[in-house]
Amino acid sequence: MKLFTIAGLCLCLTVLGPGLNLAAEEPVLMMATTSSTDNTGLLDTLASEFRKAAGIELRWTATGTGKALRLGENCDVDILMVHAPAAEKEFVEAGYGIRRREVMHNDFVITGPEGDLANIRGKSIREALTALRTRSALFVSRGDNSGTHKKELFLWKAAGLTVPEKESWYVQTGQGMLSTIHIAAERQGYTLTDRGTYIKYEATLQGNPPLTILTDGDPALMNQYSVIQINPEHCANVNAGLARKFIEWIVGADAQKLIGNFKLLGKPLFTPNAKP
Amino acid sequence: MQPDGSIYEIEALEHIYAGRSVLRIEQLAIEAGGIVGLVGPNGSGKSTLLKLLGLIEKPSRGSLRFRGKVLDPFAPRARHHVTLLPQEPSLMKRNVFRNVAYGLRLRGQTDQLEARVQEALSFVGLPAEHFARRPWYALSGGETLRAALAARLALKPRVLLLDEPTAGVDAASAHLIKDAALRAQREWGTTLIVASHDRPWLYEVCSDVLQLFKGRIFGTGEETVLFGPWERFTDGTWGKTLSDNQHLRIPEPPGPETPAVVENIILGETDRNPSPDQVHLQGVVSRLNLAQKTGRVFATVLVEKLSWTVPLTQEQVLHRSIYPGKTVTIQYRLDSMRWV
Amino acid sequence: MDFLLDGLMQAARLLTGGDAETYSAIMITLQVSTLSMLCSLLIGIPLGFSLGHFEFPGKRPLRTLVDTLMALPTVFIGLLVYAFLTHRGPLGHFGLLFTLPGIAIGQTILALPIVIGLTATAIESLEEKTRVTLLSLGANRRQLFLSSLWEARHGVLSGAIAAYGRVMTEVGISMMVGGNIKWQTRTITTAIALETNKGQFGMGVALGLVLLAIAFGVNLSVSFLRRKT
Secondary structure (H helix, E strand, O other), X not given: OHHHHHHHHHHHHXXXXXXXXXXXXXXXXEEEEEHHHHHOOHHHHHHHHHHHHHOOEEEEEEEOHHHHHHHHHOOOOOEEEEOOHHHHHHHHHOOOEEEEEEEEEEEEEEEXXXXXOOOOXXXXXXXXXXXXXXXXXXXEEXXXXXXXXXXXXXXXXXXXOOOOOOOOOEEEOOOOHHHHHHHHHHOOOEEEEEHHHHHHHHHHOOOXXXXXXXXXXXXXXXXXXXXXXXXXXXXXXXXXXHXXXXXXXXXXXXXXXXXXXXXXXXXXXXXXXXXX | OOOOOEEEEEEEEEEEEOOEEEEEEEEEEEEOOOEEEEEOOOOOOHHHXXXXXXXXXXXXXXXXXXXXXXXXXXXXXXXXXXXXXOOXXXXXOOOHHHXXXXXXXXXXXXXXXXXXXXXXXXXXXXXXXXXXXXXXXOOOHHHHHHHHHXXXXXXXXXXXXXXXXXXXXXXXXXXXXXXXXHHHHHHHOOEEEEEOOOHHHHHHHXXXXXXXXXXXXXXXXXXXXXXXXXXXXXOOOEEEEOOOOOEEEEOOOOOOOOOEEEOOOEEXXXXXXXXXXXXXXXXXXXXXXXXXXXXXXXXXXXXOOEEEEEEEOHHHHHHOOOOOOOEEXXXXXXXXXXXX | OHHHHHHHHHHHHHHHHOOHHHHHHHHHHHHHHHHHHHHHHHHHHHHHHHHHXXXXXXXXXXXXXXXXXXXXXXHHHHHHHHXXXXXXXXXXHHOOOOOHHHHHHHHHHHHHHHHHHHHHHHHHXXXXXXXHHHHHOOOOHHHHHHHHHHHOHHHHHHHHHHHHHHHHHOOHHHXXXXXXXXXXXXXXXXXXXXXXXXXXXXXXXXXXXXXXXHHHHHHHHHHHHHHHO
């Protein structure tokens, strides 16, 4: 008899449980985005402001840019916020997305051990990568087809170098940015990261981090975030109206100001750059 | 065979297990209300026959009718009247009361459940106040068997099938088990079918005894089975030399190991001129049994280590003063032998 | 190392302080794992009984298949279920992607081989005597099924606990099918993955301890039940 009582309780929990979440009957906009926007907490701020402004609930799933684009292609989300301009353009050209708008940018940096054996401090990205290659200095890559990884591949090519896929000094982690930074730190290697993740990394170590920023400020290191609405002609099920409202809102003056004022651990993280 | 007198009728039955024929019975009828004994060595098909009669399994071929009807193992009506106590029965993982009440609950007979369980337990000498709440693992071997029997007796079955009910239990438990089974037969008219190695008891209580060997019924238990291997003597006859230098002779066997069945064994006369197809052997009477139904007496005679069943009349017992321990001569005719 | 100690303290704070995000993740984890366990037990026990009880051609290979499927990687199941539930997939129009029932489908697939396999083993390990006993006392098919399960209850329960352990702790399916959406499909395990990605190792440890505490509670009540029967 006790078994039945417990089974009954579990059943109630299962059946009644989801009801707790149904309190808000607002329209829901589903977004796929990259982990960097989620990890920093920017989306939490944006979502709550968007709800106040438009009465629409923003939900998101945070993955790598590659998977986010696939979710869009498969009509599983209404909107994307990603940072891989070349892949985004292809996505739009293929007819999967419309209304791509640039929203904000931050930048990438190359971090490395304080000792900087390859001597890349203060160099341009082109010189820095060439130096890493010549010295066969340990370089830790994301290797996960994420926006950051795509950027890194682009930078090697832009510097006129082949991607050192097979070199013993080139390590691919296949993991997130923070894990990759930790691996680079453990192995005294160099890595390419977005500045936001580095700020979090630096903060968790409370000063004295084993990795410091060695190369930054090069225009090629800009990290551009854009939103793309999923093409309703490609996906009949998507919420085109809500997606359009979000895009209009985020490129608007209020949201842009919000992004500019967003700070992580006291440091501004993103520069809004939506064209009016 | 009157249909209304027979509770079971078997015709051209064969049961195959794992590709091997384990039981073959051309014809058999079992009368209601009696006590039938099954004897035979291990693996002779006794347990298989009991499972078929208990409607636990369906015969591979042929027909088995219970009260005139052919039945499926899952036909509930008939199975509620028949119950089998398997060899080394196990209790279910619940306390004694629930074990005994299980069958009644299945049948939906839950009025006076407590009283019926208590009655069944008292039948087998397990007072309910001491045993009803005990878990299944807190019983001795003999108590487990008696509780298992109580679970069957609680059902007041028409047929109670017992497979080696007294094997491996202490004398007191064996006595209680036999008593309870006989009481069920006496009080409720339950048909008892018992497989046992306890021949004296079977001969004492049974109305019929069936002897099984290699899946066949070949007699009523009054026969003696002799096992090979056989050797050919120098004079061309067949048989085997016993360790006390007596010669056991048989006709030419179909195979070197084929068991032989001997019937019509008699106590040897002081026959001066034994005919060549008669065999005489000397042995010691080890036991005398009374067959209840016929009033006949059976002597078990040990010749070296072989056990022979010799039917006797009461006069013979009296006049030739047969008693256990007496040395006697037994004789049989070669032409009265069969092969199994 | 200090983040371990830090995590221990945070776990206590999360549980006592009534942290809304943590409680949401706990509730979601409990809901989805209960739903998937109910489904997998309901489907798996009869199948496991059949596999253990009946003799039929192809039984051995089937058994091997079930045992092999116990090693299904969760990410693979996640991908498989995603392929069916995506809006462009065959079951897309049900809108189950990024929902708890969607995760439950994947977790049911994860738990099924364990429930089936261990139920079959428990039923197989019942002696032939048990079957004869039940039949000789008059059990019909349904009663034979229920009573055999009851006799094998400890084995079946172990299977259920093993399956529950896997369901509670999997990340791949929840992440892939559920999408780790805050307040909606964020389970304890996907929250751990997120916190770790964010570098909040202490928070990750804390949530891990919370999960462990739930598992402990479940096992405690199960072992209490086991002693009672």
